[in-house]
Amino acid sequence: MKYKKITQNFYGGDTLKVAKALLGKYLVRKYHSKKLAGRIVETEAYVGPNDLASHASRGKTPRNLIMFNGAGYWYVYLVYGLNYCLNVVTEQKDYPAAVLIRALEPITGIEIMIKLRGINDINQLTNGPGKLCQALRINKKLNGTKAFGNELYIEDRGYRVSGRGIKSANRVGVDYAGKYKDKKWRFYLKDCQFVSLR
DNA sequence: TATTGGATCGCC
DNA sequence: GCGATCCAATAG
Numbered sequence: 001m002k003y004k005k006i007t008q009n010f011y012g013g014d015t016l017k018v019a020k021a022l023l024g025k026y027l028v029r030k031y032h033s034k035k036l037a038g039r040i041v042e043t044e045a046y047v048g049p050n051d052l053a054s055h056a057s058r059g060k061t062p063r064n065l066i067m068f069n070g071a072g073y074w075y076v077y078l079v080y081g082l083n084y085c086l087n088v089v090t091e092q093k094d095y096p097a098a099v100l101i102r103a104l105e106p107i108t109g110i111e112i113m114i115k116l117r118g119i120n121d122i123n124q125l126t127n128g129p130g131k132l133c134q135a136l137r138i139n140k141k142l143n144g145t146k147a148f149g150n151e152l153y154i155e156d157r158g159y160r161v162s163g164r165g166i167k168s169a170n171r172v173g174v175d176y177a178g179k180y181k182d183k184k185w186r187f188y189l190k191d192c193q194f195v196s197l198r
Numbered sequence: 199t200a201t202t203g204g205a206t207c208g209c210c
Numbered sequence: 211g212c213g214a215t216c217c218a219a220t221a222g
Binding site: 044054055085100171 | 203204205206207
């Protein structure tokens with residue numbers, strides 16, 4: 001099968017469905033004629049204005065503005081002062097929702113990822129949201145850019161994931177989120193060694 | 199203008 | 211288990 005870039009239209013769907021559908025797709029990063037890629041093995045959904053775990057739960061702010069502007073754009077932010085997190089915005093304009101990319105299986109450009117990460121353990125290269133941003137040189141400059149453009153995008157390479165191959169779990173690091181903290185909105189590939197927490 | 203705490207990571 | 215490190219969000 002020919003590699004097929006995921007279109008903007010795809011991201012406009014239901015966030016939980018998009019979060020699951022992104023498992024097995026490939027995140028591709030291009031810069032300075034270099035190409036890096038990894039298979040997505042873990043995601044989390046942040047859904048709507050009432051989700052207390054979401055940055056958008058207290059309305060529009062300068063940081064989360066991109067979440068309100070319609071599907072198919074990257075939302076990149078700094079957490080804990082030192083790590084970036086990569087999300088793709090989903091659903092309709094004015095309904096804030098996004099999918100956090102939490103872990104990848106490194107596929108292309110592994111030597112470059114090793115340099116960018118400063119470690120050489122393949123298992124530790126991209127098994128967390130901050131780690132994969134470091135490995136793929138993703139930072140705030142990409143915030144607000146197209147997820148269907150040329151610098152950073154997701155493509156379908158024909159890798160199929162069955163429903164039984166997907167596990168659901170609580171989201172990570174959202175204990176402050178009241179009744180939303182126990183939503184099983186984290187999705188990952190069963191038995192995958194590149195998932196962040198197991 | 200000041201304070202608080204976080205969608206994490208890596209080392210102890 | 212805990213410190214790093216900075217900036218967004220909120221309070222005053």
